Amino acid sequence: MDNKNNNIILSIQDVEKSFPGVKALDQVSIEIERGEVHGLVGENGAGKSTLMKILSGVLKKDAGTIIFDGAVVHHTSPVESQRMGMSIIYQELNLVHTMSVGENVFLGRFKEMGGMRGTHTKAKTLLDSIGANLDTYQLVDELSVSEKQMVEIAKALSFESKLIIMDEPSSSLTQDEMDKLIAVIKQLKEKGITIIYISHKLDEIFELCNRVTIMRDGHVIDTQLTTDITRNEMIAKMVGRTIENEFPERPKCDGEVLLEVKSLNTHKLKNVSFELRKGEILGFVGLVGAGRTEIVRAIFGADQVKGHEILIDGKVVKIKNPKDAMNAGLALVTEDRKQQGLVLSFTVEKNVSMASLDRLSKFGILNKSKEKDMAQRQVKGLNVKTPTILTKVSSLSGGNQQKVVLGGWLETGPRVLILDEPTRGIDVGAKYEIYLLMKEIAESGGAIILISSELPEVLNMSNRVLTVYEGRITGEFDPLKTTPDHIMRNALGMGEEEQNNDQAN
Amino acid sequence: MDKMNVKKILSVITNQRAVLAIVITLIVVAFNNNNFFTIYNMKTMLTTSSIYLIIGFGATIVLVAGGVDLSIGFNMSVSGVLAVYLMNNNVPISLAVLCALIFGGIVGAINGYIVVYQKTEPFIITLGMGISLLGLGRLITNARPIVAENKAFLNISNGMIFGERLNLIYFTIIMFAVVHYILRYTSFGRNLYAIGGDYEVAEYSGINVRANKFYAFVLSGVIAALGGVLLASKFGTGNANYGLTTGFVIYSAVVVGGTSFAGGIGSVPRSAIGLIFVYGVLQNAMNMLRVNSYTQMVMTGIIIATVIALDSYSRKRIREKV
Numbered sequence: 001m002d003n004k005n006n007n008i009i010l011s012i013q014d015v016e017k018s019f020p021g022v023k024a025l026d027q028v029s030i031e032i033e034r035g036e037v038h039g040l041v042g043e044n045g046a047g048k049s050t051l052m053k054i055l056s057g058v059l060k061k062d063a064g065t066i067i068f069d070g071a072v073v074h075h076t077s078p079v080e081s082q083r084m085g086m087s088i089i090y091q092e093l094n095l096v097h098t099m100s101v102g103e104n105v106f107l108g109r110f111k112e113m114g115g116m117r118g119t120h121t122k123a124k125t126l127l128d129s130i131g132a133n134l135d136t137y138q139l140v141d142e143l144s145v146s147e148k149q150m151v152e153i154a155k156a157l158s159f160e161s162k163l164i165i166m167d168e169p170s171s172s173l174t175q176d177e178m179d180k181l182i183a184v185i186k187q188l189k190e191k192g193i194t195i196i197y198i199s200h201k202l203d204e205i206f207e208l209c210n211r212v213t214i215m216r217d218g219h220v221i222d223t224q225l226t227t228d229i230t231r232n233e234m235i236a237k238m239v240g241r242t243i244e245n246e247f248p249e250r251p252k253c254d255g256e257v258l259l260e261v262k263s264l265n266t267h268k269l270k271n272v273s274f275e276l277r278k279g280e281i282l283g284f285v286g287l288v289g290a291g292r293t294e295i296v297r298a299i300f301g302a303d304q305v306k307g308h309e310i311l312i313d314g315k316v317v318k319i320k321n322p323k324d325a326m327n328a329g330l331a332l333v334t335e336d337r338k339q340q341g342l343v344l345s346f347t348v349e350k351n352v353s354m355a356s357l358d359r360l361s362k363f364g365i366l367n368k369s370k371e372k373d374m375a376q377r378q379v380k381g382l383n384v385k386t387p388t389i390l391t392k393v394s395s396l397s398g399g400n401q402q403k404v405v406l407g408g409w410l411e412t413g414p415r416v417l418i419l420d421e422p423t424r425g426i427d428v429g430a431k432y433e434i435y436l437l438m439k440e441i442a443e444s445g446g447a448i449i450l451i452s453s454e455l456p457e458v459l460n461m462s463n464r465v466l467t468v469y470e471g472r473i474t475g476e477f478d479p480l481k482t483t484p485d486h487i488m489r490n491a492l493g494m495g496e497e498e499q500n501n502d503q504a505n
Numbered sequence: 506m507d508k509m510n511v512k513k514i515l516s517v518i519t520n521q522r523a524v525l526a527i528v529i530t531l532i533v534v535a536f537n538n539n540n541f542f543t544i545y546n547m548k549t550m551l552t553t554s555s556i557y558l559i560i561g562f563g564a565t566i567v568l569v570a571g572g573v574d575l576s577i578g579f580n581m582s583v584s585g586v587l588a589v590y591l592m593n594n595n596v597p598i599s600l601a602v603l604c605a606l607i608f609g610g611i612v613g614a615i616n617g618y619i620v621v622y623q624k625t626e627p628f629i630i631t632l633g634m635g636i637s638l639l640g641l642g643r644l645i646t647n648a649r650p651i652v653a654e655n656k657a658f659l660n661i662s663n664g665m666i667f668g669e670r671l672n673l674i675y676f677t678i679i680m681f682a683v684v685h686y687i688l689r690y691t692s693f694g695r696n697l698y699a700i701g702g703d704y705e706v707a708e709y710s711g712i713n714v715r716a717n718k719f720y721a722f723v724l725s726g727v728i729a730a731l732g733g734v735l736l737a738s739k740f741g742t743g744n745a746n747y748g749l750t751t752g753f754v755i756y757s758a759v760v761v762g763g764t765s766f767a768g769g770i771g772s773v774p775r776s777a778i779g780l781i782f783v784y785g786v787l788q789n790a791m792n793m794l795r796v797n798s799y800t801q802m803v804m805t806g807i808i809i810a811t812v813i814a815l816d817s818y819s820r821k822r823i824r825e826k827v
Contacts, residue, residue: 300709302708302709321708322708322709322710322711323711323712323713325711326711327711332709334709341706341709342703342706343698343699343702343703343706343707343769344702344703345698345702345703345765345769345770346698346699346702346769350695350698350699353695354695354699354706354707354710354712355710355711357692357695357696357712358692360692361691361692364691364692364693365690365691365692366690366691366692366694366695368690408710412711
């Protein structure tokens with residue numbers, strides 16, 4: 001008995017939490033074993049984040065007990081939980097961007113570290129220990145997302161954390177960076193550190209975790225060894241119903257050319273040209289920073305570009321700003337919906353109508369009843385889960401927020417819909433609905449450009465795939481006739497090598 | 506259950522802070538002074554605050570769009586000076602007033618151009634503009650009040666309509682309606698909310714962010730000049746020193762009313778309540794209670810800070826809910 005207790009580093013017993021009108025956690029009990037990587041999955045709104053906030057001391061639980069490392073936890077602040085040996089790495093990393101790497105690791109503890117020099121030396125040691133080769137004097141602002149994560153992990157280690165909770169650490173990492181993170185997690189595990197790993201990406205759960213807990217609607221549905229559960233069973237438990245396929249059938253496309261982009265050049269892009277046909281979903285594969293986002297921003301007039309040519313239906317169109325792009329029939333759903341897709345202080349209604357205000361007004365005066373109809377049409381059509389159209393978007397889940405963004409763009413009647421990471425941070429059920437919507441748009445005569453870091457998504461949804469590497473298009477593939485490996489190699493800039501080898505042979 | 510209700514009441518209180526502040530002030534005064542709740546005093550209160558209400562509506566336009574225009578106080582005084590100066594040099598009243606309004610619009614346009622198209626910090630730019638305007642006003646007047654020779658000019662603010670001298674209140678009601686309509690029922694107004702709420706999102710949604718924000722500054726400038734003309738007409742003088750603290754106090758009052766300093770949130774009715782509290786109820790109450798005028802300044806500052814601190818408390822609670 002004693003032995004068993006000693007094996008449990010964190011015991012969550014019957015924890016409850018209510019918000020006005022919602023029971024966010026209902027009798028949640030989970031036991032985390034010492035030294036394991038424990039996966040936590042569930043759709044958005046399942047209660048994962050609330051549970052983590054209670055663990056970190058940001059929120060107070062209404063009932064239940066939490067025992068960490070043999071002691072009952074009463075803490076009320078993140079600092080206390082950190083001192084106890086529990087660290088959380090949030091999706092939105094908590095680093096001071098204007099300070100250096102070293103300063104961030106030991107923020108508020110410079111004196112204890114023996115001043116700035118000690119701080120930097122010790123930070124370097126910690127970073128080296130997880131194989132992150134970073135200059136501790138560099139500003140955090142200049143780091144990539146994955147490097148910032150390394151800084152967060154070093155920071156957690158600096159508190160001698162026994163438990164590190166990672167909240168969707170992979171959502172903005174490329175495959176390459178993800179591999180590094182996996183390596184680091186394995187190292188941490190070897191050091192005897194316990195990890196709770198929250199993710200929407202089930203592949204990672206299977207690869208990394210010993211056990212997995214599935215949550216839905218504030219309840220723990222099941223805890224299983226990852227070897228004892230299949231992917232489909234896990235999805236079924238997450239959504240409470242069985243999903244036959246993760247992806248719908250891709251649209252049939254045999255239309256004529258709708259959009260033609262010729263020789264796009266910026267300081268980052270080199271001679272990018274491609275065509276998009278009616279009814280087509282065209283996928284862009286590449287690392288974060290390879291230039292995928294820059295390509296679509298340039299097409300959309302969000303960045304200043306010169307010397308290129310854009311043709312729609314064979315006619316040249318001038319696009320100098322997003323407004324021109326919209327008039328030409330383009331719509332861009334940006335990568336970061338909270339920063340570039342939604343006005344969070346606005347209601348659902350106002351966000352939906354935002355890109356259509358010109359059409360909704362006469363002599364500058366808004367037609368409120370038309371606006372209301374528009375919002376209701378999209379909320380109904382896209383199955384947005386919101387109490388009313390007058391609810392603020394900030395209170396909706398990620399999937400529903402994304403639907404609001406899409407709804408707004410659909411109302412502009414776009415012919416080319418550009419989707420940059422449309423399903424990031426969205427749960428399985430909502431993803432499927434968005435895939436269906438993409439298919440519908442393509443089949444009704446539109447066309448879609450799809451950018452995604454999730455390779456299965458691009459390969460299963462696209463009719464054609466272009467690989468982007470260092471600002472160039474390095475290949476064009478039919479995903480049905482090519483292996484994912486081959487496409488990935490081109491996205492990593494290794495396709496040319498291969499061709500050379502082929503020629504040599 | 507009880508706890509829930511208490512929380513609910515608490516959040517209503519903090520959300521309606523300006524109304525609450527007015528109620529508390531009224532209760533305090535009611536116990537100490539019998540003259541407060543007279544129709545005469547109510548009229549006085551509205552009349553004294555009217556000009557600041559009007560200018561505050563203009564300030565709300567800029568604030569909602571995520572900007573700030575601290576030059577409005579100086580714009581007000583200089584526009585008033587300009588109107589009086591022109592009239593005293595034989596320019597007809599209507600033309601002089603028109604010139605003052607155009608002048609205010611130009612000031613707003615310069616502010617807007619520098620802030621929006623040169624992408625600079627509005628706080629500093631408009632403060633600099635304000636200082637220049639103060640200097641300009643003193644240059645025109647030799648730093649002395651100039652008296653309007655044409656007494657007809659005084660009728661704009663003090664004229665008799667329907668047997669009452671309530672022109673300033675009528676002006677306030679008209680401007681309330683106009684600005685409220687612009688913000689609430691036009692696409693221009695909605696664009697401003699989007700720009701203040703999230704500049705990038707607004708731009709990607711095809712809104713002409715620069716032009717819209719620019720016009721917000723122009724409007725605010727014209728409205729400040731209108732306030733200046735009304736003020737000059739009310740006293741029959743143009744005085745460059747009128748607006749020294751006006752810009753700051755107006756913006757504080759607008760924020761007290763519930764318009765966010767960060768932009769994107771707010772409305773004319775909310776601003777009106779904040780402005781009535783600071784310029785009407787609070788000042789009038791302190792006069793009634795015979796508070797020394799310097800003590801009044803101290804108190805005004807403290808009360809504004811307290812009310813805004815309450816707001817930050819309520820928003821912290823909202824954040825915790827998420």
